[in-house]
Amino acid sequence: MSTHTITLTVNGREHTEEVEARLTLADLLRERLDLTATHLGCEHGVCGACTVLLDGKPARSCLTLAVQAEGAKIRTLEGLADPEGELHPVQQGFWEKHGMQCGFCTPGIVMSVVELLERDPDPSDDEIAATLGGHLCRCTGYVKIREAVREAVRLRSGSHSPQEIRR
Amino acid sequence: MKPPPFDYVAPPSLDEAVAVLADEDQDSKVLAGGQSLIPLLSLRLAYPDVLVDLGRIDGLGSIEHADDTVVIGAMATQHEAETSHLLHELCPLVPEALANVAHPQIRSRGTVGGSVAHGDPAAELPAVVVALDATVRAVGPNGTRTIAARDLYSGMMTTTLREDEVLTSVEIPTVREGSGSACVEVARRAGDYAMAGAVAQVTVEKGTFADTRLVLFSVSDTPARIDAVERALTGAEAKPEVIARATAAAAEDLDLLADPRVSQDYARHLAEVVARRALTTALERSA
Numbered sequence: 001m002s003t004h005t006i007t008l009t010v011n012g013r014e015h016t017e018e019v020e021a022r023l024t025l026a027d028l029l030r031e032r033l034d035l036t037a038t039h040l041g042c043e044h045g046v047c048g049a050c051t052v053l054l055d056g057k058p059a060r061s062c063l064t065l066a067v068q069a070e071g072a073k074i075r076t077l078e079g080l081a082d083p084e085g086e087l088h089p090v091q092q093g094f095w096e097k098h099g100m101q102c103g104f105c106t107p108g109i110v111m112s113v114v115e116l117l118e119r120d121p122d123p124s125d126d127e128i129a130a131t132l133g134g135h136l137c138r139c140t141g142y143v144k145i146r147e148a149v150r151e152a153v154r155l156r157s158g159s160h161s162p163q164e165i166r167r
Numbered sequence: 168m169k170p171p172p173f174d175y176v177a178p179p180s181l182d183e184a185v186a187v188l189a190d191e192d193q194d195s196k197v198l199a200g201g202q203s204l205i206p207l208l209s210l211r212l213a214y215p216d217v218l219v220d221l222g223r224i225d226g227l228g229s230i231e232h233a234d235d236t237v238v239i240g241a242m243a244t245q246h247e248a249e250t251s252h253l254l255h256e257l258c259p260l261v262p263e264a265l266a267n268v269a270h271p272q273i274r275s276r277g278t279v280g281g282s283v284a285h286g287d288p289a290a291e292l293p294a295v296v297v298a299l300d301a302t303v304r305a306v307g308p309n310g311t312r313t314i315a316a317r318d319l320y321s322g323m324m325t326t327t328l329r330e331d332e333v334l335t336s337v338e339i340p341t342v343r344e345g346s347g348s349a350c351v352e353v354a355r356r357a358g359d360y361a362m363a364g365a366v367a368q369v370t371v372e373k374g375t376f377a378d379t380r381l382v383l384f385s386v387s388d389t390p391a392r393i394d395a396v397e398r399a400l401t402g403a404e405a406k407p408e409v410i411a412r413a414t415a416a417a418a419e420d421l422d423l424l425a426d427p428r429v430s431q432d433y434a435r436h437l438a439e440v441v442a443r444r445a446l447t448t449a450l451e452r453s454a
Contacts, residue, residue, distance in 0.1 A: 001172035021175035021218065022168050022208070043169055044206035051272050057246070058272040063205045067175050068198075068222060112272055133357050134270030 006070040010035065011079030019066045026050045026061035028069075029076060037077035037107045041136070048135035051108035052076050058115045058134075077107040080114065089155040090114050090148075099148025101139030109135045113149055117156055123149075170208035177220040181306050181333060187219050189308045189331040195219055197333055199242060199281030202273050227280075227335060230254065236302075236338040237261075241280025245292075246271065248279050257341040260299065260348035264291040264366060267350060270358045284334045286319070286326045286389070288424070289360040291350060293320060294384035297392055298366045301339045307332035320389035345377070346370040347452030351445040352385070353437050361385045362429045363437035367445035371405045371453045381446060386438050387424045393417055396442065407447050414442040 007016045010033060017032055026043075029035045029052070041047035043062045050061040053075040080088035087095060090113050100106045109132065116123055116131045123131075128149050132142055174193075178184045188195050196215035198204055199222075207213040221227060227242035230251045237258050239248055248254055249265040268274055268282070268291055282292040283303060296303070296316035303314050308331055316337075319326050328334060342348065352364030364385050370378040379400040381393045399413040418439035423431055 002174040002176075004175065020168065021173055022170040024168070024170075024205075024209075027168060044209050045202060045269075045273060048270070048272060054276075057275040059276050060202075060272060062209070063202055063273075064276065065175070065198075065201065065205065065218075067177070068201065068220060070177075130271055134272040 004067045004070070006067055008066075008069050008072050008074060010074045011076060017066070021065065021067055023066045024062050025052070025054075025059075025064040025066050025069050025074070028066040029061060029074070035076050035078050039104055039107055041104065046136065047105070047108075048112070049105050049108045051111050051135070053111055053115055056115070056118075058112050075111070075114075077110055080110070088114070090117065090152040092155055093150075093152030094145075094148040097144055097148040097151045099140070099145045100137075105135055105137045109137070109145060113152060116149075117152060121156060122153060169211075170205070171211055171214050173208075173215050174217040175220065176217060177223040179223055179225075181224055181335065184219050184221060184224065184333055185306060185308055185331060187217065188333065193217050195330075197221060197284070199284070200244065200276045200278040201281075202269070202277035203281065203285050203287065221333065232257065232341075233338075235341050237341060239279045239337045239339065241278060241284075241333070241335050241337070243279050245274035245277045245279060245282065249274060254339075258299070258339045259342065260295055260350060260366060260368060261292075261339060263348070264295045264350040267291050267352055267354075267358075267361070267364075279337060280334045283316075283319075283337055284326060284328060286324050287360075288320075288323060288388050288390065289364075289385040291352070291361075291364065291366070291384065294364065294366045294382040294390040295350070296337060296339070297390040298368060298380045298382040299339055300380075301337055303334055304336045304338065305329075305332040305334050311335075313338075317392065323388040342368075343370055343378075345372055345453055347449040347454070349445045349448035349452065351441045351448065353441060361441075362426075363434060363441050365438075365441040365445035367442070367449040369400070369405070369446060369449045369453055371450065374405055376400045376403055376405050379446070381442055383421075383438055383442060386434060387422060391421075393421075393442065395420065396446075400446070405450055405453075407450065410446045410450065411443055414439050414446065417442070 039049040041049035045063045193216040195217045198218040198220040229240045301316040348368040352361035368380040395417040
């Protein structure tokens with residue numbers, strides 16, 4: 001059972017931690033760094049609640065060992081907005097359209113959508129569906145989540161005409 | 168912590184990785200993207216002594232055109248292959264099949280080499296490499312060797328790779344003029360493992376099938392090349408009704424894996440449907 005000293009950047013802050021090889025990135029974030037917005041659901045890659053961005057790409061933090069993240073830049077929900085500041089457009093979209101009910105799956109979905117919109121600011125319905133398909137939500141039926149994503153697209157593009165809100 | 172205790176090494180070179188794998192005193196396992204292995208660890212279905220992470224070895228992630236193949240480095244992610252212009256143009260079956268692999272958030276870390284070497288009988292990539300007569304390259308203590316994909320899968324999640332070998336690349340033959348391919352599967356939910364799936368590639372010359380490939384996955388313990396259909400179609404008139412006759416006849420004789428979630432009758436029905444649809448779509452695309 002080997003232990004390793006790793007250095008990684010989480011939400012712009014560098015951390016150096018001593019970790020057992022078997023520690024997952026999710027457990028590192030939650031239990032060592034106290035970043036508990038990243039939720040753990042199934043812990044084998046199916047539900048998507050633990051999704052974070054690893055070097056800009058969505059990653060299941062339960063399917064990534066902390067040691068694999070040596071040198072990586074991680075973004076979690078906590079890094080999207082200042083606690084006292086404005087919400088990130090994706091968070092604002094979820095707020096406006098009530099894209100959640102219990103909220104357990106929301107942090108992972110928000111991070112996936114952040115990545116999607118940074119890659120494609122105006123995604124097709126199919127692209128949105130493919131992204132949301134990687135997340136289990138047992139409350140909403142996804143309709144409000146899709147509306148929230150559309151709202152986030154609109155907010156990011158800077159067009160604020162309410163007439164444009166369709167779908 | 169869910170996974171059992173293990174050691175971890177991330178060697179900077181293939182030689183050092185192979186040296187760890189060749190150490191007979193410890194049970195080692197190669198870690199590529201981890202999207203199958205880490206769940207197996209967390210479910211405590213796998214108990215290796217040491218994980219050998221390939222993630223710090225340079226040069227294993229390229230996708231390049233070489234002669235009449237596209238060479239995909241083992242550590243190229245499934246996302247990179249799915250969005251590769253080279254593969255879309257020269258091996259379109261690869262990106263099409265990859266779109267069915269789990270979810271984008273998994274394909275961003277899951278690797279081509281990992282999926283091919285893991286050999287899950289329900290996975291798309293092993294079926295694709297068998298259908299396209301791809302070749303895999305592996306490095307071991309005695310150097311490099313190539314293995315025909317058709318000889319790679321020896322049983323349920325078992326390959327002919329030796330325990331001290333690392334799969335380093337997959338060479339996919341480029342598509343020929345007059346060819347079309349397709350991947351069709353039926354799964355309960357998008358991104359789930361298929362209950363039955365098929366990949367097909369046909370080449371049509373002067374109205375007849377000059378070459379036919381059909382592989383079913385998720386129906387037996389390895390990707391199953393359906394020789395009966397390939398033989399029946401090659402040389403026959405390139406028409407959907409000819410395909411339908413051949414797939415109906417072959418489905419009767421399929422040796423199906425027992426699956427508690429899918430009855431034998433339903434599995435046989437699905438196998439026929441996906442085989443017919445994959446071949447018919449491949450035929451349409453060959454025009």
